[in-house]
Amino acid sequence: MLVNGEWSADWDPVQAKDSKGGFKRQDSEFRNWIGDEQFPAEKGRYRLYAAYICPWACRTLALRNLKGLQDIIPVTIINPIMTDFGWQFGGYPGASAEDPEMNAQYMHELYTKANGNYTGRATVPVLWDAKAKTIVNNESSEIIKMLNSAFDDLLPENHQALDFYPEALKDDIDRFNADIYPSVNNGVYRAGFATTQEAYEEAFADIFAKLDDLEDRFSDGRKFVHGERLTLSDIHLFVTLIRFDVAYYGLFKTNLRRIEDYPHLQAYTKRMYSEPSVVDTVNFDHIKSGYYSIKKLNPTGIVPKGPSLQFE
Ligand SMILES: N[C@@H](CCC(=O)N[C@@H](CS)C(=O)NCC(=O)O)C(=O)O
Incomplete structure (x- = not known):
């Protein structure tokens, strides 16, 4: 730094x-x-x-x-x-x-x-x-x-006219984004960069409790976090989900379940991935080789071959 x-x-x-x-x-x-x-x-x-x-x-x-x-x-x-x-x-x-x-x-x-x-x-x-x-x-x-x-x-x-933070949903969007930050977006880093067993286990529990909640949320068939409309909350959530099985599950030891094991979250991740504006921002090679280049966590620099990708 x-x-x-x-x-x-x-x-x-x-x-x-x-x-x-x-x-x-x-x-x-x-x-x-x-x-x-x-x-x-x-x-x-x-x-x-x-x-x-x-x-x-x-x-x-x-x-x-x-x-x-x-x-x-x-x-x-x-x-x-x-x-x-x-x-x-x-x-x-x-x-x-x-x-x-x-x-x-x-x-x-x-x-x-x-x-x-x-x-x-x-x-x-x-x-x-x-x-x-x-x-x-x-x-x-x-x-x-x-x-x-x-x-x-x-x-x-x-x-x-394209508004991903509409007035009527602002509070819901901010509340949702704040809610998933400690457990999901930053939760994976709290697990991966923990320096004690206790800190890792705390993060691990938070992550999977929140992923279980999210799986429930999507079980009503909604397309996006807040319903039919893609909002900033979908962007907050997707960027972590798309990296989860490829990088966090292995390198950050967030390995109770994969996103693939959550049917609704997996379907949602695929739906987001099918948006042209979103897929353009996903580069699995950069994600994998980047995370696995963190020497403290992976001193040999070996990048795993798997998992097989469900998205391409
Ligand atoms: N709160 C910041 C976090 C950004 C952040 O931590 N980015 C990481 C990459 S994923 C970074 O650049 N890390 C470099 C470092 O920590 O030295 C944001 O959401 O913009």
């Missing part, structure tokens, strides 16, 4: 833990909003930095596609392989060849450009302002809300 703008030590998945050895995710630091005076919506001014391995980053890629913002917000995809200096640009098949804004080699260079004294992790996603050469926001749950509406004036009417 960065300490006062300097890269401090080899990358480590766990740089903060609680008293029981549980993984603590840092709060995102850059929390500006498109539409603020300093950051007006403009075509081509903002770039998304993302990684296909990363569930948080893929939330933002999905919203960009769903809203049809491809011509307005360019994207740079980083390599999936974690290096001792964090995320690196260029070279991996399916990743962008280079960083077109700063010609940076590593993601942390953008953080120190934005704040020369930055202390913290150099995470993706990042919404970058190419004009001011700074980070607008690095919190996926906020970036997707911005993509949902902050660029609407630049979009044709039929795209403005």
Whole structure:
């Protein structure tokens, strides 16, 4: 991570833990909003930095596609392989060849450009302002809300009308997203990055209790989390489900059940995967080789051949 703008030590998945050895995710630091005076919506001014391995980053890629913002917000995809200096640009098949804004080699260079004294992790996603050469926001749950509406004036009417955070469902969406964060989205990391048996088992229990609840929720035949309409909650949930059997079940030891063992959740995951805007953000090679490149958890770097994928 960065300490006062300097890269401090080899990358480590766990740089903060609680008293029981549980993984603590840092709060995102850059929390500006498109539409603020300093950051007006403009075509081509903002770039998304993302990684296909990363569930948080893929939330933002999905919203960009769903809203049809491809011509307005360019994207740079980083390599999936974690290096001792964090995320690196260029070279991996399916990743962008280079960083077109700063010609940076590593993601942390953008953080120190934005704040020369930055202390913290150099995470993706990042919404970058190419004009001011700074980070607008690095919190996926906020970036997707911005993509949902902050660029609407630049979009044709039929795209403005696409609303994945509709007024009538806002409370339900926020409540659902907050509910699945500790147990599902971050639950898998709490299991995988736990440093004690107790912390791992706590996360493990939380994950499967919540997956059981979710299986029940979908047993009424609903198409999406809140009914017939795809919303931000579906994006929050899908990015974890699609990585579960391929990466978390093995590497993070979340192995009581696979998503495939939950009929309704599996059908839902396939339904989401069949959305063109969503499938475009799923790269199983990046997911697998990326997670299994975390040296602390997989020192040999061997990437498992299985499981056989039910999606392709
Ligand atoms: N709260 C952030 C979390 C982002 C995050 O942790 N991204 C991971 C990739 S999956 C990352 O970049 N990790 C690099 C690191 O921890 O050094 C968000 O939702 O945007």
